[in-house]
Amino acid sequence: MARKTRKFSEDVPFSLTSMMDMMTIILVFMIKNLDAEGQLLTQAENLILPVSTSKVQPKEVALTVVVDNNYVVVDNAKIVPTEDVLKQEDLLVTKVDSVLKERRATEQEHALKMGLPADEAGNIIVQIDKNIPYDAMYKVMATCGFSGYTHIAFAVMQKNGGEE
Amino acid sequence: MARELKKPAKPEEPDLLPAMGLFTILIPMLLSMTAFSKLAIVEINMPERSMMNMDNDTPPEPDQQALNLSLAITGDYLVIGARGGFxxxxxxxxxxTFRCKSDAQLITHAPEDVKSAVESGHGPKCKDGSEMDKEKYLYEIETIELWAINKESEEDPGRVIWAVYSSQSENVPDSAYVDGNNAFLAAPGEGPMGLTPPPMLKKPSAGAVLATIDPNSARTLKPDVAAKNIIYPLSAYDLIAKDLIQIHTQFIDLEDVDNIIIVANDDTQFDKIIQLMDRAKEAGFSKINLAKLGG
Incomplete structure (x- = not known):
C-alpha cells in the first residue's frame, strides 16, 4: 500500500480562539485591578513608603512634601538636604517654611478670588521614606504646621496592594 | 436516480478579528489605568504649640479625670502611659526582613548583624548564598519587625517570645491567636536569646476554637486554615495592640478616650511610627498626636 504523504502546501487556518482566551484572561485581570477614580496621589521617586492598613484616600489634590534620604522636596523642587534638617537644632526648617508660606499665600489669594473662605487650614500630604528618622519627620511636620498647613496626612502604601 | 445526500455543512467559525481589535485597544487603555500598588493616607492631629517649645507659655494642667494616653517607643521597648502611670x-x-532579588525568598537579619557585615564589605546574605547589594540594602527592607522579648530584669538579655500566627503565604505571619482568656498562644523560646521555637508550643489543629485580638473574632479553625498556621516570634506591635484595645474598651466613657499621643526617640524610623499609628487607629484611637521623647 502506498504511503500517503502529507501535503505541506495545504494552508492551515490561523486559529484566533486560543489568542482570544488569553486576551479574555488579561482583560478580566485588568478590570479587576482597574482604578476608575484615578489616583490623586502618586509616589515620589527615590523613596519607599511604609506599608499601612489605612485605606483612606485623599479627597482632593494637595501640596506634596517629599522627604527622602537626600532632600526635602516641595512640589518637585529640592529645597534643603535631609542631612541639614537632621543636623539643625531648631524645629523650624527655614527654607521649607518660606516656600510653604509663599504657597499658602497663593492658595489663600486664589480662595478669595473664588469666593471661598481663605482662613481654613491648608492641606498637605507628606511622603516620607520609611527609614527616615523621626527627628527629620517631626521637624518637617512642625514646619508645615507653622506655615499654615495644619491638615497633615502621611502617604503610605496599602497593605497587600489594597486587596482584602 | 439515487438522491444525492447533502453533507452536513461544517459550522462556520465566528469572525474573531474585530473582537481581537477591540481587545488590543482595551488592554493598553486598562493597563494605563491599573493601579498595582495603591497609595493611601494616614491623617494626624497637629502637635500643640506648647509641645514644640516654640513659646514660653506654660502648658495647661493635665485633667486628672482624663485618660491622657500616651504610647512611647524607644530603641528597646514600647510602653503605654495613662493618668500619670505606666x-x-x-x-x-x-x-x-529583606526579599532577595536572586531567589525572591525572604530573609530576616538583626540590624547590628547587617551593619557589621556591611562594614566588613559584605551585603546581607540570602538563602541561596548570594549577597545583597551592600549600598542599596536599606531599600530592600520589606518589613521592620519588632520581636517581643521576655525579660526577667533590666540586665537580662531576654528571650524571644514565640506565638501561633495565621498565615496567608510563605511563612509570613498575619494575625496572632489568643485563647478564651484573651492570652496569646505564646511561650519564650529556647537556646541563646530564645531564638529556637519552644517545643511545648504546638500549632492548634483543625476544629479548635480560637480568636485573634480583634473583637468578636472567635472562629473554629478550618483544616485549610489550620494547615497554614505558623509558629513565629510574637510581635511587640501585637502585644501593644491588645493592650490598646482593652484600654479603649475599658475607658469608653471618658471624653478623651479617642486621643493618643505617640512619643518617639529622634532616631526612630518613620515605619515604626506608622505601624504604631495603625495599631492605635485599629484600637479606636482616631485622634493621634505626635511628640518627641525627652523634650
Whole structure:
C-alpha cells in the first residue's frame, strides 16, 4: 500500500480562539485591578513608603512634601538636604517654611478670588521614606504646621496592594 | 436516480478579528489605568504649640479625670502611659526582613548583624548564598519587625517570645491567636536569646476554637486554615495592640478616650511610627498626636 504523504502546501487556518482566551484572561485581570477614580496621589521617586492598613484616600489634590534620604522636596523642587534638617537644632526648617508660606499665600489669594473662605487650614500630604528618622519627620511636620498647613496626612502604601 | 445526500455543512467559525481589535485597544487603555500598588493616607492631629517649645507659655494642667494616653517607643521597648502611670515595658528585638532579588525568598537579619557585615564589605546574605547589594540594602527592607522579648530584669538579655500566627503565604505571619482568656498562644523560646521555637508550643489543629485580638473574632479553625498556621516570634506591635484595645474598651466613657499621643526617640524610623499609628487607629484611637521623647 502506498504511503500517503502529507501535503505541506495545504494552508492551515490561523486559529484566533486560543489568542482570544488569553486576551479574555488579561482583560478580566485588568478590570479587576482597574482604578476608575484615578489616583490623586502618586509616589515620589527615590523613596519607599511604609506599608499601612489605612485605606483612606485623599479627597482632593494637595501640596506634596517629599522627604527622602537626600532632600526635602516641595512640589518637585529640592529645597534643603535631609542631612541639614537632621543636623539643625531648631524645629523650624527655614527654607521649607518660606516656600510653604509663599504657597499658602497663593492658595489663600486664589480662595478669595473664588469666593471661598481663605482662613481654613491648608492641606498637605507628606511622603516620607520609611527609614527616615523621626527627628527629620517631626521637624518637617512642625514646619508645615507653622506655615499654615495644619491638615497633615502621611502617604503610605496599602497593605497587600489594597486587596482584602 | 439515487438522491444525492447533502453533507452536513461544517459550522462556520465566528469572525474573531474585530473582537481581537477591540481587545488590543482595551488592554493598553486598562493597563494605563491599573493601579498595582495603591497609595493611601494616614491623617494626624497637629502637635500643640506648647509641645514644640516654640513659646514660653506654660502648658495647661493635665485633667486628672482624663485618660491622657500616651504610647512611647524607644530603641528597646514600647510602653503605654495613662493618668500619670505606666504599664510594664514591652521589650523587643528589632529585625529586618529583606526579599532577595536572586531567589525572591525572604530573609530576616538583626540590624547590628547587617551593619557589621556591611562594614566588613559584605551585603546581607540570602538563602541561596548570594549577597545583597551592600549600598542599596536599606531599600530592600520589606518589613521592620519588632520581636517581643521576655525579660526577667533590666540586665537580662531576654528571650524571644514565640506565638501561633495565621498565615496567608510563605511563612509570613498575619494575625496572632489568643485563647478564651484573651492570652496569646505564646511561650519564650529556647537556646541563646530564645531564638529556637519552644517545643511545648504546638500549632492548634483543625476544629479548635480560637480568636485573634480583634473583637468578636472567635472562629473554629478550618483544616485549610489550620494547615497554614505558623509558629513565629510574637510581635511587640501585637502585644501593644491588645493592650490598646482593652484600654479603649475599658475607658469608653471618658471624653478623651479617642486621643493618643505617640512619643518617639529622634532616631526612630518613620515605619515604626506608622505601624504604631495603625495599631492605635485599629484600637479606636482616631485622634493621634505626635511628640518627641525627652523634650
Amino acid at each position: 504599664q510594664p515595658n514591652v521589650y523587643f528585638k528589632e529585625m529586618w
